[in-house]
Amino acid sequence: MAQMNMLQAILSAQKCMLERDDNVMIFGQDVGYFGGVFRATEGLQAEFGAQRVFDTPISENGIIATAIGMSINGMRPVAEIQFSDYIYPAFDQIASEASRIRYRSGGEYSTNITIRTPCGGGIRGGQTHSQSPEGIFTHISGIKVVMPSNPYDAKGLLISSIESNDPVLFFEPKRLYNGPFYGDPNAPSIGWDTHEKGEVPEGHYSIPLAEAEITRTGEELTIITYGTMVHVVETAVKQTGVDAEIIDLRCLSPIDYDTIINSVNKTGRCLVAHEATKVGGFGAEILSIIQENCFWKLRAPIERVTGWDIPYPHAFEWEYFPVPKRVGKAITRIMEA
Amino acid sequence: MTKHQSSRQNNLHIPEPKFRPGQTNDFAHLKIPNVDEAPKPAIDCNPHNIRDLAYGLIRVLDDEGQAGGAWNINITPDILRQGLKDMLLTRLFDDRMQLLHRTGKISFYMKCTGEEAISVAHSLALKNSDMVFPSYRNQGILISRGYPLLDMMCQCLSNSRDNCKGRQLPIMYSWKAGNFFTISGNLATQFSQAVGWAMAEARKGGNRVCTTFVGDGSTAEIDFHSALTFAATFNPPVILNIVNNQWAISSNQVVAGGERTTFAARGIGVGLPSLRVDGNDFLAVYAASKWAADRARAGYGATLIEHFTYRVAPHSTSDDPSAYRPADEDKNWPLGDPLERLKTHLINIDEWSEAQHEQLAEQYTAEIKAEYKQAESYGTLTSGARPDVSSMFEDIFEEITPNRIRQRQELGL
Ligand SMILES: Cc1ncc(C[n+]2csc(CCOP(=O)(O)OP(=O)(O)O)c2C)c(N)n1
Numbered sequence: 001m002a003q004m005n006m007l008q009a010i011l012s013a014q015k016c017m018l019e020r021d022d023n024v025m026i027f028g029q030d031v032g033y034f035g036g037v038f039r040a041t042e043g044l045q046a047e048f049g050a051q052r053v054f055d056t057p058i059s060e061n062g063i064i065a066t067a068i069g070m071s072i073n074g075m076r077p078v079a080e081i082q083f084s085d086y087i088y089p090a091f092d093q094i095a096s097e098a099s100r101i102r103y104r105s106g107g108e109y110s111t112n113i114t115i116r117t118p119c120g121g122g123i124r125g126g127q128t129h130s131q132s133p134e135g136i137f138t139h140i141s142g143i144k145v146v147m148p149s150n151p152y153d154a155k156g157l158l159i160s161s162i163e164s165n166d167p168v169l170f171f172e173p174k175r176l177y178n179g180p181f182y183g184d185p186n187a188p189s190i191g192w193d194t195h196e197k198g199e200v201p202e203g204h205y206s207i208p209l210a211e212a213e214i215t216r217t218g219e220e221l222t223i224i225t226y227g228t229m230v231h232v233v234e235t236a237v238k239q240t241g242v243d244a245e246i247i248d249l250r251c252l253s254p255i256d257y258d259t260i261i262n263s264v265n266k267t268g269r270c271l272v273a274h275e276a277t278k279v280g281g282f283g284a285e286i287l288s289i290i291q292e293n294c295f296w297k298l299r300a301p302i303e304r305v306t307g308w309d310i311p312y313p314h315a316f317e318w319e320y321f322p323v324p325k326r327v328g329k330a331i332t333r334i335m336e337a
Numbered sequence: 338m339t340k341h342q343s344s345r346q347n348n349l350h351i352p353e354p355k356f357r358p359g360q361t362n363d364f365a366h367l368k369i370p371n372v373d374e375a376p377k378p379a380i381d382c383n384p385h386n387i388r389d390l391a392y393g394l395i396r397v398l399d400d401e402g403q404a405g406g407a408w409n410i411n412i413t414p415d416i417l418r419q420g421l422k423d424m425l426l427t428r429l430f431d432d433r434m435q436l437l438h439r440t441g442k443i444s445f446y447m448k449c450t451g452e453e454a455i456s457v458a459h460s461l462a463l464k465n466s467d468m469v470f471p472s473y474r475n476q477g478i479l480i481s482r483g484y485p486l487l488d489m490m491c492q493c494l495s496n497s498r499d500n501c502k503g504r505q506l507p508i509m510y511s512w513k514a515g516n517f518f519t520i521s522g523n524l525a526t527q528f529s530q531a532v533g534w535a536m537a538e539a540r541k542g543g544n545r546v547c548t549t550f551v552g553d554g555s556t557a558e559i560d561f562h563s564a565l566t567f568a569a570t571f572n573p574p575v576i577l578n579i580v581n582n583q584w585a586i587s588s589n590q591v592v593a594g595g596e597r598t599t600f601a602a603r604g605i606g607v608g609l610p611s612l613r614v615d616g617n618d619f620l621a622v623y624a625a626s627k628w629a630a631d632r633a634r635a636g637y638g639a640t641l642i643e644h645f646t647y648r649v650a651p652h653s654t655s656d657d658p659s660a661y662r663p664a665d666e667d668k669n670w671p672l673g674d675p676l677e678r679l680k681t682h683l684i685n686i687d688e689w690s691e692a693q694h695e696q697l698a699e700q701y702t703a704e705i706k707a708e709y710k711q712a713e714s715y716g717t718l719t720s721g722a723r724p725d726v727s728s729m730f731e732d733i734f735e736e737i738t739p740n741r742i743r744q745r746q747e748l749g750l
């Protein structure tokens with residue numbers, strides 16, 4: 001075991017896979033010599049050579065299209081999109097191509113690409129360095145969508161993503177790179193050494209995709225969340241003192257139905273929290289799953305706490321972000337219903 | 338990376354800049370043509386006959402600061418002086434804003450040091466009524482068109498006087514009254530939009546020109562290629578500018594295909610007249626821009642210009658170039674500093690002096706200081722007055738929708 005922050009864990013997963021599988025190739029904007037704008041690929045080019053780890057032209061469309069092509073010719077590409085806010089030029093290659101190659105060829109062809117991309121706000125990045133576009137991709141049949149909330153999961157899930165023979169979109173909540181974030185931007189930052197999930201095995205291990213994790217067991221209320229909000233929700237639960245069960249989905253598509261359904265059937269109450277905007281967001285899907293499967297066990301209306309239905313405004317980052325206070329208010333409403 | 342290192346027959350070619358930290362880049366590999374080498378064609382020329390201009394380098398100022406060659410169009414000393422002033426103001430403004438970032442007053446900044454001639458000369462060669470679809474490094478155009486420093490500062494501070502209402506990162510300006518389109522953080526999107534603007538202008542039979550800018554790295558984006566194809570197809574009055582400053586964050590222009598040919602040559606494939614210009618030569622940028630604008634206004638259509646320059650500044654305040662390029666690379670850049678070159682030329686022709694220059698720098702420094710004091714009275718990102726918080730729910734559509742009204746109430750506003 002070693003102490004790692006989330007970036008080190010992501011770096012370690014990539015290193016591990018470069019060592020184990022000669023077909024793994026890692027590329028994207030600034031990932032080669034420089035090691036990525038967040039340093040998530042630091043040192044990989046020096047260690048594994050530029051044939052395997054390299055910079056690409058600034059074309060998200062080109063990055064994903066060529067990744068697909070490489071995979072068809074036997075490689076296992078791991079492509080970085082520098083910010084998930086910049087993934088849209090690649091949308092056609094993801095939504096119409098990567099996601100459907102297996103289906104449309106009757107299973108003859110398939111692509112194994114992994115797309116890593118930082119997401120989420122909280123770093124004063126303004127509207128083009130803060131987005132959480134996961135809901136746009138969970139709507140697509142044929143691409144797996146993963147979002148870890150801590151270093152241990154990040155490494156295990158990234159290894160599974162790279163090993164998967166299906167395309168995977170791996171979102172990295174950038175606010176969590178250097179430490180857990182409990183929702184107070186004015187609190188001094190703390191590192192992952194304060195969190196048990198900052199303990200990460202140095203070697204290979206994997207966490208199956210589509211297995212949610214119950215990060216806190218409880219009886220009164222189920223809170224379903226993922227990414228940065230896992231920690232924010234934890235704060236709200238502490239502040240309200242409610243005996244909540246917190247589910248960190250970790251993988252949004254495919255989704256772990258059993259963990260969600262069993263928990264909500266047990267508690268009879270449910271809150272869904274995500275940083276992304278509300279309308280058509282992934283929370284709406286979770287609510288539907290619950291109403292389809294747990295309706296007769298519900299004791300209160302299900303609520304959603306999300307980012308507002310607007311772009312991430314630079315000056316109002318913390319009015320936009322679903323802070324613990326907003327989560328707490330929703331918890332209280334549900335408990336008093 | 339040599340091709341023969343590995344036992345494999347066919348290695349993947351990975352482009353690498355010639356020099357990295359710890360090495361010295363003397364740029365000996367760059368061929369810098371003399372000022373008299375590039376001919377100046379008529380604006381109604383056949384683009385096929387001027388292809389050489391995409392591979393050469395249009396220059397007017399020689400190393401001694403003397404103007405010459407076919408592209409020397411005898412710009413009046415008044416315009417040259419105006420250019421020098423705007424470039425100086427741009428540089429001093431950048432320095433001041435960078436400093437503000439260090440003190441935590443703003444969250445982010447991007448300088449254009451070493452690239453000032455491109456925005457300023459281009460702006461002066463066009464009319465203020467011409468439309469600009471800018472990149473994020475065109476602050477020189479705003480300054481040259483007279484956008485108040487106070488407005489620029491308030492945008493960077495995201496304060497109560499910020500016309501973008503606190504929604505955008507610093508430097509992502511928008512100035513409709515100045516015909517300056519809102520800057521996007523998503524690279525290259527403006528490039529093809531500009532072509533569309535010009536297509537509408539042609540349809541209207543107007544005589545305004547549209548100009549747009551993109552970086553060397555951003556030429557890889559799909560929007561760059563859409564822009565060229567549409568410009569070649571509809572031939573509207575647009576000037577497509579590529580600012581090749583050698584770097585795209587840590588990626589050298591070789592990673593954008595710069596090893597094979599020039600960026601100006603991208604235009605040849607689609608049949609556009611394409612010029613490659615010494616971007617640190619105010620007189621050359623002005624002449625090339627004027628040529629392109631004259632063509633567009635006379636109905637001859639689109640022109641591509643590559644401005645060959647060097648990004649002296651870090652990419653942004655989030656960047657440390659010492660990690661990927663030689664520390665003294667900017668000092669060795671063979672095309673020199675655009676401000677110094679224009680200053681030397683103006684002094685050579687007795688239209689400027691060191692004393693005047695020093696005095697102007699002092700005056701601008703004082704002005705910037707005073708403007709900043711005023712800007713801060715409208716608040717900063719972290720203190721004082723801010724834009725109205727409830728305004729963040731507005732401008733999604735023309736009319737606010739019920740869900741957003743509810744969300745605004747939920748926030749207690
Ligand atoms: C679509 C998109 N992809 C990636 C980025 C991240 N990014 C911002 S600036 C930049 C480099 C651009 O370099 P260049 O086009 O050469 O312009 P310069 O910064 O040199 O002026 C990158 C990769 C972005 N803003 N938008």
Ligand SMILES: [Mg+2]
Nearest residue numbers: 552553584585
């Ligand atoms: Mg560049």
